[in-house]
Amino acid sequence: MTTHVAIDESRLKAAVQEVQDRKHPGINHGLSIRPPIAGLRHDLEKQLQPLFANVGIDTAKIKQIMTKHETEVRHILEKQKVDTSKEFAAQARIVQQGIENKKKALELLANKAYITTPIPIFTPYTIYSQPAGMVKDSHIEPSLNWAKFKFQDNTDQSSTTVKVSFFFAWQNPSNYEAVINCAADLQCSGTAHVFANGGDIPLEGLSGTADLTLSARLNVFLGETERDASVPVSYLSAYAHFLDDVEERKNILDIFHLAQAFVLVQPTQIVVFEVAFVAVYDIDSGFIDFDFSSDIFARIMCPALQIDLLTAPAKTM
Numbered sequence: 231m232t233t234h235v236a237i238d239e240s241r242l243k244a245a246v247q248e249v250q251d252r253k254h255p256g257i258n259h260g261l262s263i264r265p266p267i268a269g270l271r272h273d274l275e276k277q278l279q280p281l282f283a284n285v286g287i288d289t290a291k292i293k294q295i296m297t298k299h300e301t302e303v304r305h306i307l308e309k310q311k312v313d314t315s316k317e318f319a320a321q322a323r324i325v326q327q328g329i330e331n332k333k334k335a336l337e338l339l340a341n342k343a344y345i346t347t348p349i350p351i352f353t354p355y356t357i358y359s360q361p362a363g364m365v366k367d368s369h370i371e372p373s374l375n376w377a378k379f380k381f382q383d384n385t386d387q388s389s390t391t392v393k394v395s396f397f398f399a400w401q402n403p404s405n406y407e408a409v410i411n412c413a414a415d416l417q418c419s420g421t422a423h424v425f426a427n428g429g430d431i432p433l434e435g436l437s438g439t440a441d442l443t444l445s446a447r448l449n450v451f452l453g454e455t456e457r458d459a460s461v462p463v464s465y466l467s468a469y470a471h472f473l474d475d476v477e478e479r480k481n482i483l484d485i486f487h488l489a490q491a492f493v494l495v496q497p498t499q500i501v502v503f504e505v506a507f508v509a510v511y512d513i514d515s516g517f518i519d520f521d522f523s524s525d526i527f528a529r530i531m532c533p534a535l536q537i538d539l540l541t542a543p544a545k546t547m
Contacts (some may be wrong), residue, residue: 237354242399245500246355249451250397277515328457335409339540346411347539354396354505354532365394366523376531381509382519388512394504396532401494404544413489414505416446417531418482419465420522424472425477427515438515442466448488449504457493461486468516494541501528505532 292529352372359365359379368377377394402408426438444463449456463486488505495501507530511518522528 237470238401240531242401242500243355243503245451246397246399248503249502250356250358250395252451259324270509272515299448318533324456327455329454331457331494332453333491334480335492338407338494339409339492344540344542347543349400349410349537349539351400351537352396352404352533354535356397358390358395358397360393360395364392367493372530373533375533376529377530378523380519380521380523383511383513384517386514389508389510390512391508393506393508394530395504396535398503398535399500400503400504400537401500402498403496404542407497407541408495409540410487410493410495410501411491411540412448412450412503413487413504413537413538414448414532415485415487416505416507417485417533418507419525419530420482420520420528421479421524422466422482422518422520423462423477424466424468424511424518425480426475428470428474428476438468438513440466440468440511440513440516440518442509442518442520443512444482444520445508445510447504447506447508448490449506450490450493451502451504452493452495452499458487459489459490460508461488466518470516478484503535505535508543 353370354375357365357368357370357377360379363474365377365379369375369412375396377396379394381392383390396414422442423446424440424442426440428438443465444462446463447458449458449462463484464480464482466478467482468478470476493501506521509518509520522530
């Protein structure tokens with residue numbers, strides 16, 4: 231018989247905290263290829279500037295400097311190969327864990343009739359930002375959970391990630407395996423902006439670039455197993471030319487639906503759900519910024535997390 235297990239709120243909060251503290255491949259500790267190369271680019275500009283300032287241009291000297299620069303860039307890229315391989319291996323393990331989890335869930339349900347039991351969770355345990363301090367204001371109330379935030383960066387960066395997350399948690403109340411579907415809506419109202427500096431040397435590759443990818447994600451954490459779903463929100467890019475700055479701005483006003491199907495939850499296991507607004511960006515002589523706080527309606531909202539239990543609910547008697 232499926233019996234009901236008492237829910238321990240302190241364990242749920244501890245599980246949420248553990249996920250917040252967990253490091254993930256590619257999240258804020260990924261490879262930093264572009265900054266060292268950008269440093270070389272700035273050194274190259276300093277070396278070439280006096281040559282362009284003269285009436286006569288020493289082409290032989292320019293070729294020598296460019297050859298040295300290209301060698302240094304190749305050296306940096308070679309050093310990154312080992313770290314890149316490690317990142318890919320870690321990400322592959324996470325993906326495989328998710329595949330195995332879904333396979334076992336489908337096997338448990340195969341050829342069985344089931345009735346879906348809806349379990350709405352109207353309030354998150356916490357609203358979290360990475361880096362800390364990005365959120366200017368936030369509110370948690372049943373079906374009215376929102377955060378106002380803004381962020382900008384003008385330093386050379388490579389594949390840097392920032393995010394604002396709503397963390398929900400649920401515990402399987404039975405002493406049998408459970409299969410669930412989960413879904414959430416993320417409403418986004420704000421603006422995004424990228425800018426690239428044009429530079430002052432007429433050589434290809436010496437002007438600035440800036441890229442910003444925004445997405446909405448639903449991550450499911452089951453102990454060491456993780457499953458994630460993502461939908462694109464927006465993409466902005468600026469590639470400057472000699473003496474010509476380039477920028478792009480976008481207004482973002484939409485609701486993004488996120489879902490995960492057939493998640494297997496072990497007996498009495500705690501599941502942590504992260505509904506997140508995620509920004510990944512690269513900067514090489516430019517800047518990025520996004521603002522979801524300046525207007526009265528500017529913010530992100532996550533009204534609730536909807537869980538659908540596909541296996542028999544635990545008896546409470």
